[in-house]
Amino acid sequence: MKLRRTRNFQQYKGFIIEPSVQNFLCGRVWARDATLFSREKIDGYIQHGLIEVKAAIREGPICNRCLNQDKQQFITFQCVRCNKRCVYCRHCIAMGRMSSCTQLITWIGPQPRRHKNHRLDWQSQFTSLQRKASEELTESIKRGRNHVLHAVCGAGKTEILFTAIYDALNEGKRVCVATPRTDVVLELYPRFQQVFPHTTIHALYGDAPKRFSYAELIVTTTHQLYRFEQAFDVMIVDEADAFPYTFDESLKQAVIKAKKQQAPIAFVTATPSYSLLQQKKHGGYSFIPSRYHGYPLPVPRYDSLWGYDKSIHKKRLPKKLKKWTQARLANHEPFLLFFPTIDLMEQAIPLFQALHSQIEAVHAEDPDRKQKVLSLRNEQLKGLLTTTILERGITIKNVQVAVIGAESQVFTSSALIQISGRVGRNAQYPTGDVVFFHHGITVEMDAAKEEIERLNKEGFPHA
Ligand SMILES: [Zn+2]
Numbered sequence: 001m002k003l004r005r006t007r008n009f010q011q012y013k014g015f016i017i018e019p020s021v022q023n024f025l026c027g028r029v030w031a032r033d034a035t036l037f038s039r040e041k042i043d044g045y046i047q048h049g050l051i052e053v054k055a056a057i058r059e060g061p062i063c064n065r066c067l068n069q070d071k072q073q074f075i076t077f078q079c080v081r082c083n084k085r086c087v088y089c090r091h092c093i094a095m096g097r098m099s100s101c102t103q104l105i106t107w108i109g110p111q112p113r114r115h116k117n118h119r120l121d122w123q124s125q126f127t128s129l130q131r132k133a134s135e136e137l138t139e140s141i142k143r144g145r146n147h148v149l150h151a152v153c154g155a156g157k158t159e160i161l162f163t164a165i166y167d168a169l170n171e172g173k174r175v176c177v178a179t180p181r182t183d184v185v186l187e188l189y190p191r192f193q194q195v196f197p198h199t200t201i202h203a204l205y206g207d208a209p210k211r212f213s214y215a216e217l218i219v220t221t222t223h224q225l226y227r228f229e230q231a232f233d234v235m236i237v238d239e240a241d242a243f244p245y246t247f248d249e250s251l252k253q254a255v256i257k258a259k260k261q262q263a264p265i266a267f268v269t270a271t272p273s274y275s276l277l278q279q280k281k282h283g284g285y286s287f288i289p290s291r292y293h294g295y296p297l298p299v300p301r302y303d304s305l306w307g308y309d310k311s312i313h314k315k316r317l318p319k320k321l322k323k324w325t326q327a328r329l330a331n332h333e334p335f336l337l338f339f340p341t342i343d344l345m346e347q348a349i350p351l352f353q354a355l356h357s358q359i360e361a362v363h364a365e366d367p368d369r370k371q372k373v374l375s376l377r378n379e380q381l382k383g384l385l386t387t388t389i390l391e392r393g394i395t396i397k398n399v400q401v402a403v404i405g406a407e408s409q410v411f412t413s414s415a416l417i418q419i420s421g422r423v424g425r426n427a428q429y430p431t432g433d434v435v436f437f438h439h440g441i442t443v444e445m446d447a448a449k450e451e452i453e454r455l456n457k458e459g460f461p462h463a
């Protein structure tokens with residue numbers, strides 16, 4: 001009887017491995033005293049050489065979780081746990097404190113068994129460019145080389161990934177799709193679940209529920225990668241240039257740390273940085289300058305809105321902005337209004353709600369953010385005021401977009417390109433209005449507009 005029960009369990013030198021421990025810890029770096037397993041259990045695995053222990057902060061100091069080396073980000077304090085002067089890493093403190101006396105554990109035992117009968121429930125309706133890009137990406141991953149997938153907003157980047165991911169999974173590889181934003185994780189996860197019905201997929205973000213199965217495919221925020229080490233055979237970084245990714249060197253290192261040494265990285269982006277484009281020389285590169293439905297990208301138009309902030313302070317909605325909003329309401333077109341600051345947005349929201357009660361505002365810390373975006377998509381809301389938090393990954397049919405104060409510093413050219421890319425993504429509504437309301441035209445605004453026009457020219461050389 002006993003033998004039967006353990007038949008499906010792996011053993012290591014006679015020690016029976018509990019799948020939940022193996023599945024959870026494989027590829028992870030975790031604080032020894034913060035796992036959901038008992039202390040005795042973890043100790044047993046350590047004694048049998050299946051789990052390795054290391055200090056969270058090593059000489060330097062360097063944080064072994066987030067790889068932070070910035071001396072100013074290490075704080076000395078009187079620690080109650082070890083009763084000594086201890087140092088902790090401020091850089092990754094949001095994920096729980098890593099201090100000199102914290103121990104990290106990693107799985108070094110045998111890998112969980114992986115099945116190779118994944119299924120791809122998706123009928124490709126690729127354009128020739130999409131098919132080419134998809135084949136090139138699949139080939140790069142097969143050969144273990146890096147790849148840059150440069151595709152305009154709305155080119156169908158996610159679909160291009162499907163075949164490449166499917167191929168890798170069926171070779172028994174573990175795949176990670178990392179993106180800087182939780183919104184993007186939440187949008188990608190159900191789509192992957194739908195097309196890969198036989199694959200265990202986990203979505204990881206700040207407050208995601210913990211799960212103990214072994215996921216062959218992980219969709220995660222780049223931040224959560226701190227908790228992985230040599231875990232993945234294929235690493236796909238979506239929106240590789242996006243804020244805050246470019247701002248934080250350690251997130252790049254987190255990508256490197258989380259993948260296995262030989263594992264290729266595929267960068268997927270609409271607005272590649274110069275250094276990413278240099279990758280062309282060393283790895284694969286695919287470029288899709290046009291949208292999947294074949295229509296050009298909507299080109300933003302400029303409209304002056306002098307002293308808009310003063311007028312909003314005085315509780316007056318600038319005339320042009322009011323007119324624009326009323327036109328959207330009259331045409332039953334959902335809309336997004338991008339604001340440079342939360343403060344200005346909060347002053348403006350009652351003015352918009354006076355036009356229509358079904359207008360709301362969202363920002364990064366808004367707990368109802370997911371719900372509000374969903375309501376706009378379901379047409380329960382007419383429009384949303386937002387900070388740049390919604391610039392990427394959001395797809396809403398027939399959405400119209402206005403940027404208020406496009407001259408503000410937060411609106412970099414790549415942010416403005418992403419914002420413009422929200423419009424006309426659906427084949428039924430391939431066009432729409434993108435207006436930059438401004439108090440003076442900036443270099444960044446011009447750069448965004450020129451780049452969109454350039455991409456359109458490349459996508460439609462004969463137009
Ligand atoms: Zn750290």
Ligand SMILES: [Zn+2]
Binds near residue numbers: 079081084
């Ligand atoms: Zn301590």
